[in-house]
Each structure stands twice: as C-alpha cells, then as structure tokens.
Amino acid sequence: MRSLVIGASGGIGGAIARLLFGRGEVFLAARRMEKAPPGAVRLEVTDELEVHAFFQSLPPLDLLVYAVGAVERSPLRDLPRSAFETVLGANLTGAYLVLKHARFTPGGRGVFLGAYPGYVRVPGFAAYAAAKAGLEALLDVARKEFRREGVHLILVRLPAVATGLWTPLGGPPKGALSPEEAASRLLSEALKDPPPEVVEI
Numbered sequence: 001m002r003s004l005v006i007g008a009s010g011g012i013g014g015a016i017a018r019l020l021f022g023r024g025e026v027f028l029a030a031r032r033m034e035k036a037p038p039g040a041v042r043l044e045v046t047d048e049l050e051v052h053a054f055f056q057s058l059p060p061l062d063l064l065v066y067a068v069g070a071v072e073r074s075p076l077r078d079l080p081r082s083a084f085e086t087v088l089g090a091n092l093t094g095a096y097l098v099l100k101h102a103r104f105t106p107g108g109r110g111v112f113l114g115a116y117p118g119y120v121r122v123p124g125f126a127a128y129a130a131a132k133a134g135l136e137a138l139l140d141v142a143r144k145e146f147r148r149e150g151v152h153l154i155l156v157r158l159p160a161v162a163t164g165l166w167t168p169l170g171g172p173p174k175g176a177l178s179p180e181e182a183a184s185r186l187l188s189e190a191l192k193d194p195p196p197e198v199v200e201i
C-alpha cells in the first residue's frame with residue numbers, strides 16, 4: 001500500500017502516520033517542520049502551486065489521509081475575516097486543492113476528517129461548522145465525479161479527540177479520545193471492504 005498523510009505534524013495525523021509505518025510506502029506532509037515526523041515534506045495546503053508541485057513529485061496513491069484542520073471560537077459578529085479564512089482554508093480550501101491535484105491508483109481511497117454537525121453547529125463555531133459542512137458537500141460531489149476513476153472518498157465524523165486543535169479553546173473536554181484511539185478506529189473503518197462513504201467514530 002502506498003499512503004500519504006497530510007497534516008502529519010498534528011495530533012491525529014501524527015498518530016495515523018505512526019500506525020501506517022511498516023505498512024508499505026508512506027509519504028508525509030506537514031507545515032511546521034519542527035513538529036513533523038522525520039521524512040515529512042513541507043506543504044501549505046492553501047497554496048495551489050505548492051499542492052500541484054507536491055503531487056507531481058509523488059506516484060499515484062492507494063491511500064490519502066487529509067488530517068488538516070484549524071478552529072477558532074468567536075461570536076460571528078466579532079469573528080475577524082482573517083480568522084474565518086484561516087479556518088476555511090485549512091478545512092475546506094485545502095481539501096479542494098488536494099482533491100484537484102492528487103493522483104490515485106484505481107481503487108485508491110481519500111479519507112477526510114469531519115465533525116458531527118450537532119456538536120459544531122453551536123454559537124462561537126460559525127467558521128468551523130461552515131467549513132466542515134462545506135467539506136461534506138465537496139466530498140458528496142467529488143465522490144460522484146471520481147467514481148469513474150475508481151477512487152473512493154470517505155468522510156470520517158469524529159467526536160472530540162485530545163489534540164492541539166483544542167489549545168485555542170482551553171484544552172480538550174473530559175472523555176475526549178486519545179489521538180491513537182481515534183487513528184486506529186478511523187483507519188480500520190476506512191480500510192474496510194467495500195469502502196464506506198461515511199464513517200462515524
């Protein structure tokens with residue numbers, strides 16, 4: 001299996017990368033290199049030239065995991081446009097650019113990490129909720145377009161996972177899954193046959 005994890009410097013992406021080591025060829029992409037596992041390539045997912053060049057340098061993939069995200073908590077009336085765009089960029093624009101430029105083997109799988117709408121469509125989370133809703137819609141359309149290439153796109157809805165994503169929110173809630181537990185459950189579900197379209201952890 002030839003895999004790529006984007007967001008390998010993150011909590012969940014790092015845990016997925018550790019699980020994939022030893023299971024074929026593994027490519028890693030991250031933004032903050034000081035937090036990235038060895039061998040990772042620097043990638044800013046909102047930069048189309050970078051994303052395009054990155055995928056040109058890779059062979060077609062059997063598995064791509066998009067573990068990129070950002071969150072901001074702010075009432076909508078106080079939410080700076082730059083913060084809104086940062087959240088949309090990481091969760092949605094980056095996913096669009098990756099889908100646009102990634103190359104898969106026939107039967108390849110793309111796994112994208114979403115959230116339960118009921119948990120995130122709450123006051124203070126307008127940007128994150130909108131980005132994750134957009135991600136689900138993007139995948140619904142891309143899934144139909146990519147079907148003829150034999151590419152399967154999988155949305156994984158996750159509950160709270162104890163990662164750095166929660167740092168700006170004051171830390172993860174009690175009962176949050178560990179990144180290792182989340183990674184193990186999501187990978188085993190996403191690799192099932194036939195490939196699922198939506199996985200709920």
Ligand SMILES: NC(=O)c1ccc[n+]([C@@H]2O[C@H](COP(=O)([O-])OP(=O)(O)OC[C@H]3O[C@@H](n4cnc5c(N)ncnc54)[C@H](OP(=O)(O)O)[C@@H]3O)[C@@H](O)[C@H]2O)c1
Pocket residue numbers: 006007008009010011012013030031032033035043044045046066067068069070089090091094113114115116157158159160161162163164165166
């Ligand atoms: N943790 C949860 O409770 C939870 C729940 C539901 C869904 N999710 C989703 O799971 C995914 C992974 O989240 P996580 O919890 O592992 O968060 P995390 O530890 O904060 O990791 C986020 C990752 O996204 C990368 N990133 C952010 N903006 C980027 C950009 N513009 N270009 C390139 N990389 C960028 C970060 O890179 P650098 O650190 O290198 O900058 C980091 O690797 C996200 O999509 C998140 O929304 C998480």
